[in-house]
Amino acid sequence: MIRTLRPVSDPLGSYLRVGRNDHSFLAQMLVDGRNTGTGLIADPACHERHKDLWVEARQRGVETVLDPRSLDLSTPGGMLRGGVHDLPWGSNAPHVPDNLYGQAGADLCAQLVDMVDEAGHSAVLAPTHFLATADDPWLEIDADLTTGLRSSLDRNGLTDVPIYYPLIARSNNFYDADWRQQIQEHLRPLPIDALWLRIHPFGTSTSGPLALKRYLAACRHMHELGRPLVGEHTGAVGVGLMAFGALGGIESGVTVNETTDLSRWLRKPKKSGGGGGEARIYLHQLGAFLELSKAQTLLNRPGMKAAHACLDTSCCRRGWKDTPGRYREHFVTQRAQEVASLSNTPDTLRAGSYLEGFLRPASDKAIRASEAEPALSVVRRRLDSWRGTFGADLTDNPAHSFSPPAAGKRVRRSA
Numbered sequence: 001m002i003r004t005l006r007p008v009s010d011p012l013g014s015y016l017r018v019g020r021n022d023h024s025f026l027a028q029m030l031v032d033g034r035n036t037g038t039g040l041i042a043d044p045a046c047h048e049r050h051k052d053l054w055v056e057a058r059q060r061g062v063e064t065v066l067d068p069r070s071l072d073l074s075t076p077g078g079m080l081r082g083g084v085h086d087l088p089w090g091s092n093a094p095h096v097p098d099n100l101y102g103q104a105g106a107d108l109c110a111q112l113v114d115m116v117d118e119a120g121h122s123a124v125l126a127p128t129h130f131l132a133t134a135d136d137p138w139l140e141i142d143a144d145l146t147t148g149l150r151s152s153l154d155r156n157g158l159t160d161v162p163i164y165y166p167l168i169a170r171s172n173n174f175y176d177a178d179w180r181q182q183i184q185e186h187l188r189p190l191p192i193d194a195l196w197l198r199i200h201p202f203g204t205s206t207s208g209p210l211a212l213k214r215y216l217a218a219c220r221h222m223h224e225l226g227r228p229l230v231g232e233h234t235g236a237v238g239v240g241l242m243a244f245g246a247l248g249g250i251e252s253g254v255t256v257n258e259t260t261d262l263s264r265w266l267r268k269p270k271k272s273g274g275g276g277g278e279a280r281i282y283l284h285q286l287g288a289f290l291e292l293s294k295a296q297t298l299l300n301r302p303g304m305k306a307a308h309a310c311l312d313t314s315c316c317r318r319g320w321k322d323t324p325g326r327y328r329e330h331f332v333t334q335r336a337q338e339v340a341s342l343s344n345t346p347d348t349l350r351a352g353s354y355l356e357g358f359l360r361p362a363s364d365k366a367i368r369a370s371e372a373e374p375a376l377s378v379v380r381r382r383l384d385s386w387r388g389t390f391g392a393d394l395t396d397n398p399a400h401s402f403s404p405p406a407a408g409k410r411v412r413r414s415a
């Protein structure tokens, strides 16, 4: 039989931010040969604790990306976050642009390269900072740091390690075409291999019709840079944005961080972070999380196991019986599959397949689920809203641009 082979395109990016206690189950999944997504984000404060995970990930062809935590080190709320004072490039007071000018910046780059080299990381986030305006003083410093980081990597023989540039800004700036134009002109000459969007506030819980429409349009404008775009902390709405070509990759925490909210960084939070709350169960048919106790009550209602229990034996062998105890494996497996199945669909068919294969059945299922569990009413409204916004985009913009897939490669630059 003659088969016509179509060239295999690069996979879309699916990155997980590895929390302090996430390393053991992720290492087990990798050893078992299960799909955890395309990349893991490394916290330098857990350098020793997580080092075996990075070795296993690299052997499995999973990217490991060092995050210098420069936003933490330059904001009053960020300085209160765990492990920040243990970083070799940290300080006692939040960094201001002058702290990283010249030699100090070169020293930071050298320390980052040492850690990349020692842990064998495959990529690194540029040490960028929050931009309050389009001519924020951080912009020039971050450009110097990014260029310096590239030179330092190259000098150490790490020429194939890509640099991803986190663009950290408020959404009202990101949604402004003039602001984006200025930022693009500034970023174009920099040696960056992907642009990571940390846009505040945006994500699954802040993606009403106007925000979603503007974010889509802003991403399409940023495609002019020719670099893959990765939506940080976008969660389930990020999957839709990949289906519509806006993003080439997404990033989230393990069952947390599906929305970018920088308010706890930019100001000192009045209350401490809380944390250690109830496990959140990923209801993959709805692309939404629900606290364990509520999920348990919901699944015990008539017909709800049939609609929402996990039937995937690779994460939940005994179905719903296993999901509460394995909620992290369940989430990682389901998210990796959502992204892999989009990757396996030709890019021009992804939007339609997302609408018909996920969004329509999800919003139908959410009607009954929200009657049984009122906490899901917000999910029901959100899915209806996405259906309206994405559906209109499919009609209004049939010939839109696509982000290149975030596939962990250096971008070839024309001389």
Ligand SMILES: [Zn+2]
Pocket: 310, 311, 312, 315, 316, 323, 330, 333
């Ligand atoms: Zn499962």
